[in-house]
Amino acid sequence: MAISMYQASVPVFVRMFGNLSAILTKAAAYAEAKKIEPRVLLDARLAPDMLSLTRQVQIVSDTAKGCGARLAGVDVPKYEDNEASFDELQARIAKTVAFLNGLRPEQIDGSEDRDVSIPTRGQPLQFKALPYLLNFALPNFYFHVTTTYAILRHNGLDIGKMDYLGQP
Amino acid sequence: MAISMYQASVPVFVRMFGNLSAILTKAAAYAEAKKIEPRVLLDARLAPDMLSLTRQVQIVSDTAKGCGARLAGVDVPKYEDNEASFDELQARIAKTVAFLNGLRPEQIDGSEDRDVSIPTRGQPLQFKALPYLLNFALPNFYFHVTTTYAILRHNGLDIGKMDYLGQP
Numbered sequence: 206m207a208i209s210m211y212q213a214s215v216p217v218f219v220r221m222f223g224n225l226s227a228i229l230t231k232a233a234a235y236a237e238a239k240k241i242e243p244r245v246l247l248d249a250r251l252a253p254d255m256l257s258l259t260r261q262v263q264i265v266s267d268t269a270k271g272c273g274a275r276l277a278g279v280d281v282p283k284y285e286d287n288e289a290s291f292d293e294l295q296a297r298i299a300k301t302v303a304f305l306n307g308l309r310p311e312q313i314d315g316s317e318d319r320d321v322s323i324p325t326r327g328q329p330l331q332f333k334a335l336p337y338l339l340n341f342a343l344p345n346f347y348f349h350v351t352t353t354y355a356i357l358r359h360n361g362l363d364i365g366k367m368d369y370l371g372q373p
Numbered sequence: 374m375a376i377s378m379y380q381a382s383v384p385v386f387v388r389m390f391g392n393l394s395a396i397l398t399k400a401a402a403y404a405e406a407k408k409i410e411p412r413v414l415l416d417a418r419l420a421p422d423m424l425s426l427t428r429q430v431q432i433v434s435d436t437a438k439g440c441g442a443r444l445a446g447v448d449v450p451k452y453e454d455n456e457a458s459f460d461e462l463q464a465r466i467a468k469t470v471a472f473l474n475g476l477r478p479e480q481i482d483g484s485e486d487r488d489v490s491i492p493t494r495g496q497p498l499q500f501k502a503l504p505y506l507l508n509f510a511l512p513n514f515y516f517h518v519t520t521t522y523a524i525l526r527h528n529g530l531d532i533g534k535m536d537y538l539g540q541p
Contacts, residue, residue: 206485206503207485207503208376208377208378208381208485208503209376210376212503212507213376213381213507216507217507217508220508221512251419251523251526251527252526252527255526317374317375317376318374335374335375335376335380338376339376339380339381339384339385340385340388340538340539341538343511344389344515344518344537344538345534345538347511347512347515347516347519348515348519348522348534348537348538350512351515351516351519351520351523352519352523354516355419355519355520355523358419358420358423359419359420359527361420366513366516369512369516370508370509370512370513370516371508
């Protein structure tokens with residue numbers, strides 16, 4: 206199978222959401238077993254001015270749905286960012302995966318030179334779709350998955366690299 | 374420009390090494406300004422059974438040179454893993470980037486179905502090159518770059534997401 210804009214985005218995100226979901230399932234079980242209030246983990250962060258675990262997961266979702274939608278040339282779904290439990294984070298992951306799975310390869314393949322505009326508080330960031338995917342969306346996606354993992358490891362959850370990578 | 378196995382690997386790694394190098398330059402300056410023994414940061418980790426900053430940077434290098442070499446079908450360069458200072462980590466990054474820049478697109482493009490074998494302590498992991506790149510090498514690469522960033526943020530270094538992403 207040849208690499209393509211679709212292959213390098215949607216299935217990569219979907220696969221990683223499976224790993225992230227399994228990690229969050231372990232985190233919820235750990236909170237239960239250790240009688241840790243789930244909120245303690247959901248609000249945990251690695252530095253006072255870094256984002257909490259809940260926000261990390263929301264941004265993983267935002268990065269993936271934004272990338273899939275922009276590459277396909279469809280509107281980015283808006284979610285409310287009101288998740289307050291592990292179950293609600295799992296539901297957001299499921300909703301994001303369902304959106305991604307609804308995108309078809311023919312909407313995304315060949316999108317390399319499409320213009321992509323990312324809203325920011327200031328000037329929007331302007332990209333062509335190929336550097337957007339490779340140098341912005343994928344690094345951002347993995348940043349927030351890894352930070353979620355790191356917050357949980359730092360808080361004592363017994364997970365390892367294979368939980369992050371999934372079965373090869 | 375069309376996405377290809379080369380475009381999705383070598384220039385992505387090289388670009389990210391520029392960002393990582395700039396982050397480590399800031400870390401060294403921070404240690405100097407705050408009179409922190411550099412070893413404190415180089416040995417820092419997010420959990421007692423996670424790897425130190427030095428090992429994270431070494432593995433970023435290993436992941437990138439291993440991926441570039443395997444996709445190109447050449448031997449993976451062996452480094453000694455004896456870096457003990459920020460300058461030595463910078464030298465390792467420079468050496469890795471020089472190796473990657475020596476790989477030519479025509480060695481890597483079209484490698485999607487090539488067999489890739491990754492030595493482990495047990496059975497080697499067997500992949501085709503496309504899933505190896507997308508589901509193993511890139512996630513692993515970003516995992517260790519992000520963990521390097523997270524260790525430094527957790528230890529008070531004033532960096533933000535744009536240091537990680539670089540200028541778009």
